[in-house]
Amino acid sequence: xxxxxxxxxxxxxxxxxxxxxxxxxxxxxxxxxxxxxxxxxxxxxxxxxxxxxxxxxxxxxxxxxxxxxxxxxxxxxxxxxxxxxxxxxxxxxxxxxxxxxxxxxxxxxxxxxxxxxxxxxxxxxxxxxxxxxxxxxxxxxxxxxxxxxxxxxxxxxxxxxxxxxxxxxxxxxxxxxxxxxxxxxxxxxxxxxxxxxxxxxxxxxxxxxxxxxxxxxxxxxxxxxxxxxxxxxxxxxxxxxxxxxxxxxxxxxxxxxxxxxxxxxxxxxxxxxxxxxxxxxxxxxxxxxxxxxxxxxxxxxxxxxxxxxxxxxxxxxxxxxxxxxxxxxxxxxxxxxxxxxxx
Amino acid sequence: xxxxxxxxxxxxxxxxxxxxxxxxxxxxxxxxxxxxxxxxxxxxxxxxxxxxxxxxxxxxxxxxxxxxxxxxxxxxxxxxxxxxxxxxxxxxxxxxxxxxxxxxxxxxxxxxxxxxxxxxxxxxxxxxxxxxxxxxxxxxxxxxxx
Numbered sequence: 001x002x003x004x005x006x007x008x009x010x011x012x013x014x015x016x017x018x019x020x021x022x023x024x025x026x027x028x029x030x031x032x033x034x035x036x037x038x039x040x041x042x043x044x045x046x047x048x049x050x051x052x053x054x055x056x057x058x059x060x061x062x063x064x065x066x067x068x069x070x071x072x073x074x075x076x077x078x079x080x081x082x083x084x085x086x087x088x089x090x091x092x093x094x095x096x097x098x099x100x101x102x103x104x105x106x107x108x109x110x111x112x113x114x115x116x117x118x119x120x121x122x123x124x125x126x127x128x129x130x131x132x133x134x135x136x137x138x139x140x141x142x143x144x145x146x147x148x149x150x151x152x153x154x155x156x157x158x159x160x161x162x163x164x165x166x167x168x169x170x171x172x173x174x175x176x177x178x179x180x181x182x183x184x185x186x187x188x189x190x191x192x193x194x195x196x197x198x199x200x201x202x203x204x205x206x207x208x209x210x211x212x213x214x215x216x217x218x219x220x221x222x223x224x225x226x227x228x229x230x231x232x233x234x235x236x237x238x239x240x241x242x243x244x245x246x247x248x249x250x251x252x253x254x255x256x257x258x259x260x261x262x263x264x265x266x267x268x269x270x271x272x273x274x275x276x277x278x279x280x281x282x283x284x285x286x287x288x289x290x291x292x293x294x295x296x297x298x299x300x301x302x303x304x305x306x307x308x309x310x311x312x313x314x315x316x317x318x319x320x321x322x323x324x325x326x327x328x329x330x331x332x333x334x335x336x337x338x339x340x341x342x343x
Numbered sequence: 344x345x346x347x348x349x350x351x352x353x354x355x356x357x358x359x360x361x362x363x364x365x366x367x368x369x370x371x372x373x374x375x376x377x378x379x380x381x382x383x384x385x386x387x388x389x390x391x392x393x394x395x396x397x398x399x400x401x402x403x404x405x406x407x408x409x410x411x412x413x414x415x416x417x418x419x420x421x422x423x424x425x426x427x428x429x430x431x432x433x434x435x436x437x438x439x440x441x442x443x444x445x446x447x448x449x450x451x452x453x454x455x456x457x458x459x460x461x462x463x464x465x466x467x468x469x470x471x472x473x474x475x476x477x478x479x480x481x482x483x484x485x486x487x488x489x
Contacts, residue, residue, distance in 0.1 A: 124413055124442040127465055132359035135467040139366065167465025174443070 119177055126170055134163040165296075172298035175229075176283065179305045184223040186333070191217040191231075191263070194224070195252060198231045208239045210267075214252035218261050221333040226306045233299040234265045234326050240293055241324065242269030260312070261332050266325035271318040280316050303328070350375035350482060352405035354386035354422060355440065356414040363467060364409065364440075364474055371475035375482065378405070383417030386410070387425055390432050404435055407481035409461075409474075411440045412448050420451055427456040436481040 137160045145153065195214055202208075212235075220227065235250070242248035245268055253264045272280070272287050279285040281304040286297040300314075307314045307328045318324035351368060355361040361379050368377055380386045386408075388394035392401040408426065412419035419439060426432045436458040441449055444462045452460060461477055464470050 127442050127463070128357055128360060130465045131363065131463060131467070131470070134465055135359070135363035135366075135470070138467040139363075164466050170465075 115177065119174055122170060122174065127167060130163050130167050130170075134160055134167075137163070165290075165294075169296045169298070172296045172302070173283075176298055176302050176305065179226075179302060179309070184226065184309055186221050187224060189220050189222055189224050189227055191220055191227075191254065194228055195231060195235075198228060198235055202232065202236055202239065206236070206239065208243055208248070210239050210242055210248035210250050212250045212252070217252060217263070218254040218256065220261055220263075220330050222310050222330060223306075226309070230303050230306050230328065231265075233303045234328075237299060237326070238265055238267035238269065238324075240269075240295070241271075241288075242267040243293075245269055256332060259332050260329040262327055262329045264325055264327045266323060268323040271320050271322050271324045272316070273320050274318065277316060277318075281314065300326075348376055348403060349378045349405045351377045351407050351409060352386070352389070353377060353379045353409045354383065354414075354419075355379065355409070355411040356382045357411070360411070360440075360463065363470070367467075367471035367474040370471060383414050383419065383422045386422050387417070390426065391429070401431060404432065406435075408435055408437045409440060410437055410457075412446075412452065413442070420448060420455065423452060423455045423457060438477055438481060 137156055141148075141153070141156055141160075148156065192214070195217065199212060235252075238250045239248070242250065248268060250265065250267045253266075255262050270288070270293075276287050279287065281300050283298055283301040285301075286295060288295075303326075304314050307330070310330055312328055312330040314326070314328040316324060316326045353361060353364055353368075355364065358381075361381075365377055365379055368375075378389075380389055385395060389396045389399065390401065390404075392399040410419050410422055414422075423437060423439070426435065426437060433456070437456070438459045438461060439449070439452045439457045440461050440463055441452075442463055444460075449460050458481065459477055461470075461473050464473075
């Protein structure tokens, strides 16, 4: 082979080498890029893995929470079931209790009817023989009085006064028992006018020398007739129990206090021992004998019941031989708001 | 006696009350005549000339009737109803006698046409006075009208 050929071949070989070198460099550059890519992907993978671990942990936690919730729900369900049963029981109990209330109401109604017919027979049947006792004793006195000596007349007088007393007892007892059933009509009552009326009635039936002082008494909301009963009782008592004093003085006062109207009736009479104050308002309870002061022992019980029915209170203060004061309170109602009529 | 003038007719089935009432009436009104009938049936028979009083001259009317409300068999309200339902008797004043002024029968008696009522108290003197006064009141009222 000749030189030219040789150099030609070398030239070609060189070109080839240069090309191959270039290719190598290209590959190397590509590899470098691929390497970088790999490194990046590796980093990404690691990141993902870390994230997955966190996500897994989260899942585990959520699972635990779910289980907890499920357990709680189970308990709540049981509780609900229990409450349902309790409700059923309660409903049954209420139905039962309601039946009992109905039954009781029926019995109370029956008893009330019994009491009413009892009152009727008391008023009618017991009074008829009393009237006869009194009437015939009176005839005996009128027609045969001249045949009786002083002792005979005294005994006859005893028969009559006791028959009369029993009549009063029956009347008072009837009044007392009726009060429980009567409805109360709430109206504005001028207590000054009511006191005047009561006093003029008392003056017609009783002779007394008491000085009675009152002025500007506060008006009340209540049942006129029932309040009249209260004032009649309290004033008659004050007059009666001060009647043995030389100068009996009776005072009526009124004041407003803590949403209540308070009325006070005081006298300077025989008073009473506070030891027995609890007995004052009981039926047939008396702190004085009939010989000292006559009475049936029902008056203050009537007052107590009337005031109680008016949502008020009654109380007494006294000292032996130094007079007594009886107080009663009534709610200071506004007549405009008197929609609640007490039954 | 059945055809004699009767000023005051008492219809009452309690003999004690009746005796005491008549005594109270007589005490104050000597000039008047009184008749007591022992129960509601007798009272009606007397007023309408039936039964025991068959043939009585019924135009001979009492001037006032005192009528007890509580009587056996035919009670005061029933008697009152019949008195006020009949042309013959409805103008006769009727005063009802009762044991208690609170009694619901009083309202019913007024509704049926009773003219007055007397509460029979235990105290006889009180009773006498009231009976005598009321008896007289209705007697006089009747006379002035005639």
